[in-house]
Amino acid sequence: MNIDKIVPKEVKNIICYEVKTIEDRKSSEQIVKMDFNENFAAPADVIQKIVVEACKDVDVRAYPPPKGGLAVKAIADFVGFSDCEVSVANGADEIMDLLMKAFVRKGTKVLVAEPSFPMYTFFAELYGGTKVSAFLEPDFSLNVNNLLSKADKKTSLLFVCSPNNPTANQFPESDIKKLLNEFNGLVVVDEAYADFASGSVLNLVKDYDNLVVLRSFSKAFGLAGVRLGYLVADKQVVNYVQKVTGPFNVNVLTQRIVALALQQWSVFKERIDHVKQERDWLLSKLKELKGITVFPSDANFLLFKVTKDNLTSATVKQRLETRNVLVKDRGHLPLLENCIRVTVGTRSMNQAFLSALKQTLEE
Ligand SMILES: Cc1ncc(COP(=O)(O)O)c(C=O)c1O
Secondary structure (H helix, E strand, O other): OOHHHHOOHHHHHOOOOOOOOHHHOOOOOOOEEOOOOOOOOOOHHHHHHHHHHHHHHOOOOOOOOHHHHHHHHHHHHHHOOOHHHEEEEOHHHHHHHHHHHHHOOOOOEEEEEEOOOOHHHHHHHHOOOEEEEEEOOOOOOOOHHHHHHOOOOOEEEEEEEOOOOOOOOOOOHHHHHHHHHHOOOEEEEEOOOHHHOOOOOHHHHHOOOOEEEEEEOOOOOOOOOOOOEEEEEOHHHHHHHHHOOOOOOOOHHHHHHHHHHHHOHHHHHHHHHHHHHHHHHHHHHHHOOOOEEEOOOOOOEEEEEEOOOOOOHHHHHHHHHHOOEEOEEOOOOOOOOOEEEEEOOOHHHHHHHHHHHHHHHHO
16 A cells, blocks of 8 residues: 555655654663753652552543543642633643644644744644744844734744743743734743743733643653643633543543642742752853853753854764763754753752763863
8 A cells, every 4th residue: 555645745744753762872871861851850759659649549440530620620720720721731742732733724824933842843734834933033032023023814823932942041021912912813832941930921811812821740840751731821722722632631640640749839849949049050160161152041951052163062962972961952953053952950960961061172
């Protein structure tokens, strides 16, 4: 059978998002994993207890509460919205998928403030949409007028990631408000990293029916392996997203785990504050190094530019990898020539990274 004949054009054209896992690399050695913005400073013992308790609480012979109902209730209570203003999925990634599934088809344009998280483009194109880029300014600020000027009647969604991955900065609320007031479509603000920043636009959902805020349990809560993301939006938006969501999309263990984690928010919050302090420490140490320039951060990662002559970010990334430190090369992206993104880890991870980077720069 010629399978190519029956595959839709959008699926044929999409580039498979490949993720290199640790198993693909040297598995026996100690790897310092600072490439995916996970949170290894999250309280491992508390998380383990929560997972064990969740296992005891649930009966996995039964289907889970539909549409993640148990997690929806816990999250809605936590963020101060009603259940009908929250929708959950297997990570913020799947929330993006569902949003595009609900609002994007051939002919739809999706405007994205870039450079940013690549999955907006991936899912927009999967449903036949066209991504339109509006680039940040060289200092990574939003050019709101430029963004708005790129929107037309076919533009249904506008994505802004704040704090932005990979530039690490959070955009001012006044910028988001201007977009909400002037853009004739949904403004999706991806706040996967907002707990590491000083603010959030979550409460604006009460005033703007065109605002969708995305959140994730992968970063602040250190629950990347559990897979839970959510959106908060007007109930009409939530209704449409739920229409395209499978009946039992989120498993019962995940739902129970996030409900239990939210009950222990103060413990997680304390670790988040610790990551912020560690970020500031790492930033100050990177500032002392010759051959790189580091940018400020409102997230749990830092972006730095390799400025040493005849050295590229790709080479630095490779040399760090030979020293068992994994970081993300972002040097191929617009505005980010020779830039590398590094996750803030525990003090020992950060020290291992600093020492490997120093050796790399002196090589
Ligand atoms: C900006 C941004 N949004 C969303 C995600 C995906 O989050 P999740 O793990 O909940 O799918 C990531 C993951 O790195 C991210 O950087």
